[in-house]
Amino acid sequence: MARKAPKRTYVYGPVPSRRLGLSLGVDILPFKTCTLDCVYCQLGSSSRTTVRRKAFFDPQDVLGQVRKAINSGARIDHITFSGSGEPTLNRSLGGLIRGIKKMTDIPVAVLTNATLLSRTDVREALRAADVVVPSFDAATPGLFRRVNRPHRSLSLNRTLKGLGEFRRRYKGEIWLEIMLVKGMNDSPAHVRKLKEAIAAIRPDRVQLNTVVRPPAVKSAGPLNAAEMEKIREAIGVGCEVTVDFPKTAQISSRGGLEAAILAMVRRRPVTAEDIAASLGRDRASVRKALESLESTKKIRRASFKGKTFFSK
DSSP states (O other), X not given: OOOOOOOOOOEEEEEEETTTEEEEEEOOSOTTBOSBOOTTOTTOOOSOOOOOOBOOSOHHHHHHHHHHHHHTTOOOSEEEEOSSBOGGGBTTHHHHHHHHXXXXXXXXXXXXXXXXXXXXXXXXXXXXXXEEEEBOOOSSHHHIIIIIOBOTTOOHHHHHHHHHHHHHXXXXXXXXXXXXXXXXXXXXXXXXXHHHHHHHHOOSEEEEEEOOSOOSSTTOOOOOHHHHHHHHHHHOTTEEEOOSOOSOOOOOOSSXXXXXXXXXXXXXXXXXXXXXHHHTOOHHHHHHHHHHHHHTTSOEEEEETTEEEEEO
């Protein structure tokens, strides 16, 4: 008799986020399903990008897992659509956001690369969210192609127009994220262009990030703290640096430790310290679980900038 395939897990965390507090992640895409193939992507590189929206999974299965997480009693500051790719590629996104809003007052956030905001249906889907966090790393077409490596049908101009149209009608908060890559999009000339684009987009916040996990392209390196602060000052009011996770934890794993670790590393590379903080476990037990998972080849490790990361 054939063994029944394990049920897919759509929900992970809550995990500590400097921006969103304790964030319950909702992942509604097959692995690495995205409109972009960014050089800094922590999920690795992909030879395929897509702009085709699909209903990848049963929305009721997703909502059921979100409801279970909410009812667990764990502290959740935001319910966040993120994970394995670009959430707006799932055409069930709007219905999922509205479904969650019916079951809880916890704010819903969506992390998006903004490339599909030129589409009316995508803008409409996102209007139900409390917070939208679009990424915007390049203010020139050349850098857009170099840093973000978009699907051939996408253009920076349409992305900017989509962001502007969304800002005009959206009543929630827009927190614009800029991922800075050393030697690529961090020049003073490009920072000035970013500042001009930010003025046109009119986000509620601007959040600067840099490469802190193993990237898709090895040459995609991080800026240091002083360089990040200099760019923050150049952009000005409303801009903040959001790089590190908070060091405290206020939650515990709801299942077996190894299962909880697998749920985390499936979405992004993490350190043993990240895992201990996220799951409220001591480092010794986390390291023991990591050794067990490595020995059975369920996870692998990689070094980046002096840190050891674990991934699926």
